[in-house]
Amino acid sequence: MNRRAIAQGLTKTLNASVNEVLASSQQCTDSSALRLGITGAPGVGKSSMIARLAAYRANKDKQLSILAIDPSSPLSGGSLLGDRIRMADLVDNPDIYIRSLPSRSANDGLCNNVPALIKLLEDADFSEIILETVGVGQAEYAIRNQVDIVILVMQPGSGDTVQSMKAGVVEMADILVVNKDDMAGADIIYAELGEIAARGGRLEGWYPKVVRMCARDGKGIDKLSEAIDQAVAWQAQHRDVELINAQRKRYQLQSLLERRVDELLNAAEPQLLSDSVADCFSHIAGAIKD
């Protein structure tokens, strides 16, 4: 893997303007790479879990990349993952590429040009691409259509965690993880998630797997990896590739349009706003294509 080229490509793509993305006219749709989305509140152990998972799943025939879109992620700070696992463990792994990205640039909790960033990694022949997003509600919805499998990570002991999660966030996951199994209260949240999973997931016929693990010492990572393989096998039989591609395209289209409208509004203010809303609207709508 050419880390330098990948790093430069990612930076360029991250900063690409709407027009540059359009000009590249790449189809950011389904491919052979497996896309895993890992989400959950800050501090539940997403980064720690990803480090374990990546080390467990990567090998010379299966290279893996990680995009961490998490402003609070220690990935960006240097010392990755708390006490036991260090960034160095992954950085030294020839089969893993990690990049952390600022989420400031997009308003949905992801960053700009996520579809094109993923496409770049797919073209670089990674077999698996892991996206870490901070659990702010919006990002879960934004990520859902960009990945094949959504993994929601939770931890015990935060009281009424499951009930208090925004409706739909838990239901949207394909795999539910109770991390920090070493902490008190893990049984309770595990049972709660089991009940939710039994109702069925976002894909009809798929009942989300519930996995408990401890990212700190790695216990249970084999179960998580197994759950991913089961979800992949199930999806291979049941997924509607045309629908998935349409949803991915729609997301990309919508985020490019939103950015373009933002750009135009910023450029036109404040004079523009002295007109009626209808006039402003026609002005912006007309300018979108220019």
Ligand SMILES: Nc1nc2c(ncn2[C@@H]2O[C@H](COP(=O)(O)OP(=O)(O)O)[C@@H](O)[C@H]2O)c(=O)[nH]1
């Ligand atoms: N007790 C315990 N702590 C953990 C476990 N996994 C992660 N942590 C700690 O939780 C904190 C947040 O972890 P991090 O991976 O950065 O969480 P993220 O914000 O979700 O990416 C760190 O101090 C980790 O060492 C675990 O399984 N058990």
Ligand SMILES: [Mg+2]
């Ligand atoms: Mg993190």
